[in-house]
Amino acid sequence: MRSALLNVLIFLVIGYGLLLTGLYAFQRKLMYHPDQDRPVPARYRLFEAQSLAIPGHDTLPLFSWYQKPSASENRIILYFHGNAGTIAGRSNKAQEFVSKGFGVLLPSYRYNAGNGGEPSETSLIADGLSAYQWLLEQGYAPDQIILYGESLGSGIAVAIAAQREAAAVILEAPYSSVADVAQGTYWFLPARWLVHDPFPSTDRIGRITAPILIVHGAKDRTIPLKYAERLYQAAPEGAQFQILPDAGHADLYDHGMADAVFAFLSGSNP
Numbered sequence: 086m087r088s089a090l091l092n093v094l095i096f097l098v099i100g101y102g103l104l105l106t107g108l109y110a111f112q113r114k115l116m117y118h119p120d121q122d123r124p125v126p127a128r129y130r131l132f133e134a135q136s137l138a139i140p141g142h143d144t145l146p147l148f149s150w151y152q153k154p155s156a157s158e159n160r161i162i163l164y165f166h167g168n169a170g171t172i173a174g175r176s177n178k179a180q181e182f183v184s185k186g187f188g189v190l191l192p193s194y195r196y197n198a199g200n201g202g203e204p205s206e207t208s209l210i211a212d213g214l215s216a217y218q219w220l221l222e223q224g225y226a227p228d229q230i231i232l233y234g235e236s237l238g239s240g241i242a243v244a245i246a247a248q249r250e251a252a253a254v255i256l257e258a259p260y261s262s263v264a265d266v267a268q269g270t271y272w273f274l275p276a277r278w279l280v281h282d283p284f285p286s287t288d289r290i291g292r293i294t295a296p297i298l299i300v301h302g303a304k305d306r307t308i309p310l311k312y313a314e315r316l317y318q319a320a321p322e323g324a325q326f327q328i329l330p331d332a333g334h335a336d337l338y339d340h341g342m343a344d345a346v347f348a349f350l351s352g353s354n355p
Contacts, residue, residue: 109279116237116263117204118169119196126150129176131183136204139219141195141202143213148198149216150179150191154197154229158186160252160350162231164214164237166191167258167335171198174352175235175322181343187231187350192216206240206282217249228252230294231350234259236308236334240284247292256299258334260308261287261315269309297324298349300342302332325349 116131126134126189128320131152139148150172154161162182166175172191179189195202202208214324227250234242239259246254260266264283267276277283297320301313310328317326 096234104182112279112281113204116168117196118173121168121199122171122173123148123198124171124173129173131176131179134189134253139192140215142208142215145195145200145202147195147200148193149214150189152183152189154188155186157261160229160231161190161220161225162233163220164189164191165235165241167236167238171270178338181338185347190216190220206284209241210244213245214248219246227272233257240286241291243286243293246295247289251295253350254293254295254297256297257337257342258301258308259286260284260312260314265312265315266308286316290316290320293321294323297321298346299324299326300337300345301328302334302337302340303328303330304332305334307334
């Protein structure tokens with residue numbers, strides 16, 4: 086009996102160790118889901134948008150969609166998408182933005198859309214700063230640039246806004262940190278200490294001087310609401326937080342987020 090229990094214990098310890106090793110070694114494959122498609126914006130009813138390559142932080146060309154603002158609206162939305170799919174999966178939102186006259190720049194990530202390169206927190210934030218710089222070089226002022234982060238992209242938007250001026254910051258289904266979400270998901274592991282790319286947004290959001298809107302679905306099972314609440318608690322005074330009671334993680338625009346976004350942007354327009 087004692088020998089059998091010892092064998093079971095050894096088996097469990099080895100299994101636990103293998104699980105830790107696998108999570109540590111392959112976490113970026115779990116976190117970043119590449120899609121190598123390069124969608125044409127006209128196929129998604131963005132007839133005035135261009136497909137172009139903007140330089141990443143190391144000059145790696147990043148496939149992007151770009152459309153200038155209308156004559157009546159001089160602001161542009163720099164959009165950082167989630168970890169899966171391509172910018173085409175955000176075309177419905179881009180259509181909403183351009184219908185209101187906003188310009189849009191949607192850069193693809195370095196691991197996506199055939200761009201090549203390897204993803205990491207450092208490289209994605211550096212690429213985001215390069216996209217911001219590209220807009221400055223096109224003649225936009227910081228108070229014309231709206232930083233928008235969806236899910237994974239919320240950590241990029243927060244990091245940029247903590248370092249650069251912006252007209253506003255919009256965070257869709259954000260997290261307090263990737264490390265927090267990982268620990269909540271893998272509660273039986275010391276996941277927080279294994280994360281390569283923690284994206285500690287709660288540590289950064291307090292340095293943002295632009296108006297902030299956080300929107301989250303109460304039924305989100307991918308990034309539960311408590312992580313957005315934690316982020317909001319760390320945000321500067323005046324940040325806005327809207328909870329959509331019937332929304333999950335990827336359907337916020339089916340439950341009124343567009344109205345919240347445009348009401349917020351109307352109030353943040355100088």
